[in-house]
Amino acid sequence: MVAPAIPEIIEDEDIGVAVDARTESLPGLRELGPPDLVHLTKQTAKGSSKQTGVYHHVTGIDASSSASLAAYVNTLTFNPTDKTHKVVSGLYCCYNAFSHLDMRVEVKIPGGVESYCVDERGDRRVATDSLWLETFLCAVLRAYSYGDDGSGSEIKKIIGVRRFNPIISTEMEHKFLDAAEKLFFNGRQLGSDPEIQTPNVVSNHLTAGLLKYIKTTGRYTSGVNLFQKLRERDVEVSSLLAQVLIAGDEEVQAVRLLHDSVQDIPMDYALLDCQAAFCLSKGEGEMALECAKRSVTAAPSEFSTWARLAEVYVALQQWDLALLTLNSCPMFSYQDKDSPRMPEPSRVLLPILPETALEEIDEGQPKQGEPYDSVHISLRKLQAATYQGTFLKAYSILTSVAAAIGWDELLKIRSRVFVMEEEYRSERQSSIAPKAPTSKNASTVALSGTPNGSRHADPDVSEEDSEEETEEPSSTAQPNGVENSMLAAESSMTKPVPTVNAQEVKAGNEDPDPPHKDYTNFQNKRLCERWLDNLFMVLYEDLRIYTIWRTEMGQYKQQQLQYKKSATEWEILGDLAERLHHSPESIEAYQQCLNIRFSPKAMTGLLRLYEKRGDTRNTLATLIRLITWQYRWYSEYSPDLLYSIRRLIEDEGAVKVRSIVQSTNLPQNVLDLTHEYCQLCAAFKSTGTET
CATH class of the missing domain: 1.25.40.10 (Tetratricopeptide repeat domain)
Structure with missing residues (x-):
């Protein structure tokens, strides 16, 4: 298989500032560490002594010894896109998250290899065999952690990263699992998912x-x-x-x-x-x-x-x-993966291999200097699209409830279980000044399964301040001049009224508690956490925008008019519909986006939805294009795309999958990239590859 092209981030003046920046960032690393850094020093081939520094990042290289890292540097000495310079030295940096050291291999060309490690203070230390074992394991874990899911979200985070498959044979698997067994009980030192x-x-x-x-x-x-x-x-x-x-x-x-x-x-x-x-x-x-x-x-x-x-x-x-x-639910702030913080480069070269040439990926892409797609402000402000970690999972559960029972019923249940601001104020006005609701807390209610019972009287109601700030839904301006659709959508959606703020209840400015009476309205209700209250507002905005979109679409269809949106807007609408569990509408929006231009995010959305439907041909069609797009941007390997290919082979058999791929009306160089994934499944003797 042809190796991915080599991106080059160029330092014309201060050679080595990228390495210095990496050294300075070592004390702040808390997770698996950033991708490996490869820094080359180049000199003009025609005798001039002027030197230039270039670097890129890489994952998936065998980091079990200094020799294997030096071997990778040696593969970079010949670059078909740069024949005017020669490489005179190279430095490979690979982070050891167990010992918090940066393992480094310096290669002098021709000849000469030196290996050492740098600690968080920037001091050199001796690289031992035990440190190389830890480094090898960390390198494999990073390759899987930083592997893109096909959507390009990881590719866009860090510029110029080559991604290779760290485990290409059963022999390498044995090496990986043996290292994992030896270091397994040290795993907690590496941290965990957010x-x-x-x-x-x-x-x-x-x-x-x-x-x-x-x-x-x-x-x-x-x-x-x-x-x-x-x-x-x-x-x-x-x-x-x-x-x-x-x-x-x-x-x-x-x-x-x-x-x-x-x-x-x-x-x-x-x-x-x-x-x-x-x-x-x-x-x-x-x-x-x-x-x-x-x-x-x-x-x-x-x-x-x-x-x-x-x-x-x-x-x-x-x-x-x-x-x-x-x-x-206890909510945690999202901790993203460690990523490199590099100084501004002089230039960036991102070459594209001819093996990844595919017209439909190139057509419609904005040229350098062209304006970005126009995106309506209402779509740009959809907060749910930014959720990650615990907030993403919690929002997914809330949307599943809304999809099952509808928005209005969800609001009714919300008002039954949480103290609403209006009823709290009316109780206070009638000179009954209760403390925080004292029947029991939400945790014991959930465990006992008795939302309106009287067991576990416990006034301790936890309060967590999420990083997510409540944002009032913005009024959506009229995108395409259809006033009735806007009014109909607004009138059909009930805006959630606020719940009482727990801080207000606990502020201590209430009157002393009078002799107890039965507060029939909310004696068994709970205080709604601020972050959950915000999720309801975010869900309302999602549903409101979705309703406007579908109403407008229906009106344009009745009038036999074309409903126009930019590619980015269709991509956002597809993501919105998928979030709200409306699969047919999501597929429709993603396809509209792809009709304008190729979008890895839209294509990945289609892949998920086709997989749920069991649509083999369309699933393979999306996989071929995503594999090509990934390879174009230096990713030889994506764990998520390999998993999708393997599942198809498991269900349909390798012969059928290869036949469908080969029968696709696409260039052979593009199909060969997908065949490589199929051959990898065969190398690991996956179910369905038996001949």
Whole structure:
């Protein structure tokens, strides 16, 4: 397979400032670290002594020794796009997140290799074999963590990153799993995903990377063997082993394992959560409910346990308890991946290989200097599109409730379970000045399953200040001159009235509590957390814009007029419809976007929706284009796209998948890129590749 092109970020004056910037950033790294940095010093080939510094980032290179990193630098000495310069030296920097060191290999051309590591103070230290083992494992985990899902979101974050597949053979897999086994119980040092409050043995970046590798490649037997060995040392690993067994279609064995393990560690929240997820997948909501409640009791400070309980209540159609449970979720600020902070370069060269040439990707793309797409202010201000981490998951649960029962019914349930500002003020005006509602808190309500009962009287209502500020929905200006559609949409949507602010209730300026009476309006209601109140306002804005869009579309269709939007606006509308669980409308908007120009985000949205439908031909059509687009921007490998290809081969068989790909009316050089993914599945003997 032809290697991706080599992007070059150029330093004409201060050579090496990129390396200096990386060294200065080392004390601030908290996760797996940034992609590897490769810095080259070039000199003009015709005898001039003038030198230039160029660099790019890379993931997926074998970092098990200085020799393997030096070998990569040597592959860069010949660059077909730059024949006027020669490389005289190179520096490869790879971060070791276990020991918080930057491993570095200096290559002099011709001849000469020196390896060392730099600590957070910028001092040099000796690079030992144990440090290289840690570095190798971190490099593989970064390759999976920084792998793009096809949408280009990761590609756009850091300019000029080459992405390679870190595990290209079963031999390399053995090397990876052996390193993971040796360092497994140090995994919590690497941190964890943003939805996890406290990293532990089974919830950290190492276990997440292992599970993603096993899921991507389908190497379930290798995963089972690894976790069985680790389980002998710590029974907590049972939850990871059970997840792999379930994914590998060994459900009976997984259930037995879960049963036996819970006898040993009855309050292990990861085991209980795994049980709840399995029961929920089988439609056994009542069984899942007991496991989820127990999981919350075992880990009340973890978001994932509360989110699972909310999902169970949604499946059981107990909407009031679902909202109360959601209100109890501990929310965490989103911590993004470590990314390099580089100085402004002199120039940037982003070459494109001819092997990635595809007309439909090039057509319609804005040229340099052309204005960006116009996007209506109402679409630009949709806050839900920016959610990540715990807020994204919570919003997804809330939208699933709205999709199931409708907006008006959701508001009714909201007013039944939360104290509304209007009723609170009316109670105070009638000279009854209650303290914060004292019947019980939302957490105990969700666990007891009695939203209007009288058990667990507990006045302690937690309050969390989210980073998300409440923003009043903006009035949407008329996009296409259809006034009636705007008025109809506005009148059909009920704006959520505010709930009472917990700070106001607790401010201490109320009158002393008089002799108690029954406050029939809200004696059993809860205070709504500020972040959840904001989610309702965000959902209202999403639904309002969606309603306006569909109303306008209908009116234009009746008048036989063309409904015009820019490509970016169609992309936003497709994302909006998908968020609100309207798949047909989402597909329609994404296709409208792609009719104007190629968009990896729209194409990835179509891929998700086609996969849900089981539409093999359209799924493959989107995959071919996404693989080509990724390869064009230096990504030889995407874990998410490989997973999609592997699942298709598992369902349809490798011969059929290859035949459909080959029958596509696209250039052979483009089809060959997709065939490489199919060959990778064959190399790992994935289900469906047997001849």
